[in-house]
Amino acid sequence: MTTNEAAKTPSVVDDLYEEADDWQVNTGGETIHAKRIPGRWRTFKWLMSSVWLVFFLGPYLRWDGHQAVLFDIPNRQYHIFSTTILPQDFWMLSLLLLFFAILLAVLTALAGRVWCGYFCFQTVWTDVFTLIEEKLEGPPAARRKLDQSPMSARKLRIKAIKHLIWILIGFFTGFSFVAWFTDAPQLWLSFVTGTANGAAYTTVALFTAGTYVLAGFLREQTCFWLCPYARIQGVMLDKTTVVPTYDEKRGEPRGRVKRGGEEAGRASGDCVDCNQCVAVCPTGVDIRRGQQEGCITCALCLDACDQVMDKVGRPRGLIRYASLDEMEGHPTRPMLLRPRVWVYSTILILALAGILYGLTSLAPVELKVLHERAPLFVLQSDGSIQNRYTLKILNKTPDLVSFSISASGHHDLVLTGADEAVAAEPGGVTGTTVFVRIPERALESEQQPITFHIEGTRASGAPLKAERESVFIGPRP
Amino acid sequence: MAEHNPFPGENNTGHVWDDNLRELKNPPPRWWMLGFWASLLWVVGYSLLYPTWPVGQEPTQGLLGWSQMKEYEAGMAQVEAKRAKFEDQIKGMSADEILADPGLKQYTLASAKVLFGDNCSACHGSGGQGNPGYPVLADDDWLYGGKTAKITESITIGRQGAMTPHKDILTAAEIDTLAKWVVQMAETNGAGGSEEGWNLFKTKGCTACHGQSGNGILVELPNGDIVTVGAANLTDGIWRFKPGGYESAKHTITYGVNQATVPESRNAVMPAFGATGQLSDQEIKKLVVYVHQLGGGQ
Numbered sequence: 164m165t166t167n168e169a170a171k172t173p174s175v176v177d178d179l180y181e182e183a184d185d186w187q188v189n190t191g192g193e194t195i196h197a198k199r200i201p202g203r204w205r206t207f208k209w210l211m212s213s214v215w216l217v218f219f220l221g222p223y224l225r226w227d228g229h230q231a232v233l234f235d236i237p238n239r240q241y242h243i244f245s246t247t248i249l250p251q252d253f254w255m256l257s258l259l260l261l262f263f264a265i266l267l268a269v270l271t272a273l274a275g276r277v278w279c280g281y282f283c284f285q286t287v288w289t290d291v292f293t294l295i296e297e298k299l300e301g302p303p304a305a306r307r308k309l310d311q312s313p314m315s316a317r318k319l320r321i322k323a324i325k326h327l328i329w330i331l332i333g334f335f336t337g338f339s340f341v342a343w344f345t346d347a348p349q350l351w352l353s354f355v356t357g358t359a360n361g362a363a364y365t366t367v368a369l370f371t372a373g374t375y376v377l378a379g380f381l382r383e384q385t386c387f388w389l390c391p392y393a394r395i396q397g398v399m400l401d402k403t404t405v406v407p408t409y410d411e412k413r414g415e416p417r418g419r420v421k422r423g424g425e426e427a428g429r430a431s432g433d434c435v436d437c438n439q440c441v442a443v444c445p446t447g448v449d450i451r452r453g454q455q456e457g458c459i460t461c462a463l464c465l466d467a468c469d470q471v472m473d474k475v476g477r478p479r480g481l482i483r484y485a486s487l488d489e490m491e492g493h494p495t496r497p498m499l500l501r502p503r504v505w506v507y508s509t510i511l512i513l514a515l516a517g518i519l520y521g522l523t524s525l526a527p528v529e530l531k532v533l534h535e536r537a538p539l540f541v542l543q544s545d546g547s548i549q550n551r552y553t554l555k556i557l558n559k560t561p562d563l564v565s566f567s568i569s570a571s572g573h574h575d576l577v578l579t580g581a582d583e584a585v586a587a588e589p590g591g592v593t594g595t596t597v598f599v600r601i602p603e604r605a606l607e608s609e610q611q612p613i614t615f616h617i618e619g620t621r622a623s624g625a626p627l628k629a630e631r632e633s634v635f636i637g638p639r640p
Numbered sequence: 641m642a643e644h645n646p647f648p649g650e651n652n653t654g655h656v657w658d659d660n661l662r663e664l665k666n667p668p669p670r671w672w673m674l675g676f677w678a679s680l681l682w683v684v685g686y687s688l689l690y691p692t693w694p695v696g697q698e699p700t701q702g703l704l705g706w707s708q709m710k711e712y713e714a715g716m717a718q719v720e721a722k723r724a725k726f727e728d729q730i731k732g733m734s735a736d737e738i739l740a741d742p743g744l745k746q747y748t749l750a751s752a753k754v755l756f757g758d759n760c761s762a763c764h765g766s767g768g769q770g771n772p773g774y775p776v777l778a779d780d781d782w783l784y785g786g787k788t789a790k791i792t793e794s795i796t797i798g799r800q801g802a803m804t805p806h807k808d809i810l811t812a813a814e815i816d817t818l819a820k821w822v823v824q825m826a827e828t829n830g831a832g833g834s835e836e837g838w839n840l841f842k843t844k845g846c847t848a849c850h851g852q853s854g855n856g857i858l859v860e861l862p863n864g865d866i867v868t869v870g871a872a873n874l875t876d877g878i879w880r881f882k883p884g885g886y887e888s889a890k891h892t893i894t895y896g897v898n899q900a901t902v903p904e905s906r907n908a909v910m911p912a913f914g915a916t917g918q919l920s921d922q923e924i925k926k927l928v929v930y931v932h933q934l935g936g937g938q
Contacts, residue, residue, distance in 0.1 A: 384671060538768070543781070544780055546877055549936075594746070
């Protein structure tokens with residue numbers, strides 16, 4: 164057989180090629196210009212996005228003469244309103260992370276990629292960037308036309324303004340981020356006078372570039388190919404999860420509305436095949452193909468479809484938040500009867516309770532006692548046994564506090580090395596070494612508990628106290 | 641390979657094998673290609689700036705002149721600069737003055753820990769807990785004195801005690817009596833030695849080194865300093881040669897300590913760390929502070 168003959172013979176491979184034409188793999192070859200239409204979900208989306216205003220405005224909040232929330236990394240102090248958290252209290256951060264991780268899981272299990280659709284910075288920033296694009300360049304058709312038109316003074320002007328605004332937003336994003344870690348007004352001053360530190364400039368530059376590229380150019384490609392959460396959340400969905408879904412039973416077969424056509428007794432389904440759901444989609448997917456990796460469940464197609472349904476006089480909700488079970492006609496279980504909800508909620512409540520406990524029980528001073536291990540005990544020439552302890556005093560107050568040390572737990576114990584008070588540095592750990600002696604004959608067991616106490620007074624006169632149990636070790640009696 | 645493309649207009653490269661197996665042009669997405677070229681550019685820039693190409697014995701040095709050794713040295717210089725502040729202060733101070741200053745004391749203890757580990761812990765244990773044959777430094781039993789001046793002396797010039805072997809001087813019965821007496825003294829903190837033992841102790845020359853009361857002190861000066869030859873204190877429960885007890889005492893009395901001619905004699909030599917130049921004065925000063933703070937400094 165010659166190659167020319169082979170070309171004329173149909174083969175199974177050709178079928179596959181034909182099928183391949185039908186696959187839509189969005190690799191960013193074409194910029195998606197989504198149509199913007201008003202609606203319930205559009206409004207809801209803006210409300211949710213506005214959470215990010217806190218990110219921009221938060222650093223300027225003042226409290227007691229200092230920045231209300233300040234993550235002071237060089238000094239290892241984290242100020243949240245009147246609370247100061249030192250690295251020693253960082254176990255709370257793990258609970259906080261657990262809380263948000265589970266919150267992500269529970270929201271995704273219940274209502275799909277809520278994070279992606281409404282809160283994710285990639286979604287929100289892209290939304291704002293495309294809004295600016297629309298304001299400057301016009302609706303999607305005008306934008307496509309502008310993109311294809313040759314360079315002109317008008318095009319250059321519009322594009323320049325657009326990119327400038329994008330970069331400005333990128334700059335404010337980076338600047339606001341840095342402002343959480345250093346005094347914000349001070350940062351502005353040093354930033355414009357060129358005296359801010361290198362890390363600040365680098366971070367702002369990286370954020371500016373990152374925001375500009377990610378929200379301006381990569382857009383939905385980030386969700387498709389870069390973001391791991393997009394895929395992770397995909398597997399958290401199940402048949403009971405409510406996600407934006409096209410009601411296939413109601414919609415199919417699709418049929419265009421014909422001029423003068425009878426509404427009653429039509430053979431087609433409710434879908435009028437207007438493609439509005441695709442036109443408004445920021446990731447360019449067709450929701451009518453079912454739930455898919457590209458869908459960030461932003462619900463903008465719900466608005467589009469409802470609007471069309473209103474126009475043609477058919478009931479709303481052809482695309483609506485619904486579970487697969489509901490669509491397939493299976494009985495749906497109420498939320499409270501689903502074990503997932505209970506398990507997730509329990510973890511959430513436990514994590515939250517832990518954080519609340521931590522925040523309410525933050526002691527202003529903490530004492531740690533390290534018992535010397537080499538040697539565990541030493542026989543002294545007067546026949547007593549001596550143990551050595553390293554005391555670590557964590558002083559979380561901003562005052563230099565002088566602490567006196569005492570020990571209790573045995574009637575014959577003698578504490579040495581603690582005659583003078585220890586001056587504990589503010590916001591840091593101060594260590595000191597003390598010795599405890601107990602006559603060998605007075606020891607009843609190989610080891611026994613003893614307690615160390617420290618007492619001091621703050622500059623305001625408020626007493627500070629802490630104690631810690633340790634152990635006294637001696638030879639086997 | 642086909643000379644004429646049998647599948648025109650399908651975006652293939654024109655390479656066809658086995659009749660219909662052909663290679664298509666599927667370029668990666670633009671952002672991917674951008675990343676690819678950016679990475680290549682990065683490699684070029686990096687290889688110009690940093691040591692990269694293995695040419696000859698040494699790799700190319702790079703325009704920045706950076707090397708790991710230089711970075712290490714700069715880092716060490718930074719550490720030294722931080723230490724210099726304290727080291728300079730310590731230089732002009734005595735060990736006692738350092739002990740009286742909480743900040744300098746903390747610094748000295750922290751930095752001497754390494755010195756102790758390198759030079760002392762092999763014999764005296766990591767925490768000064770001692771080893772069989774080597775004294776405990778964490779207790780308050782100082783055969784040569786526990787004040788800073790005495791500790792400095794011990795480290796600088798070393799210590800080498802001596803005890804006569806008594807195998808040819810005393811009878812076996814006398815040695816037995818003395819050994820039992822030493823155990824009694826140790827168990828009662830010097831209060832319960834037998835009369836017979838005390839007699840031998842005082843008449844056979846033991847007091848010359850161990851002192852009149854057996855505590856190892858020959859003279860106590862008005863300022864509290866003691867004069868000793870490093871003989872063991874027999875009035876406390878601390879044994880110089882562990883494990884202590886009757887057999888141990890008998891062995892020491894019989895064969896003595898540091899006797900070149902008696903192979904069974906006890907070995908008790910502290911090297912001279914200062915005189916041999918192994919440690920500088922500054923290092924010794926820091927070690928004195930450290931040892932003084934181990935638990936029994938006076």
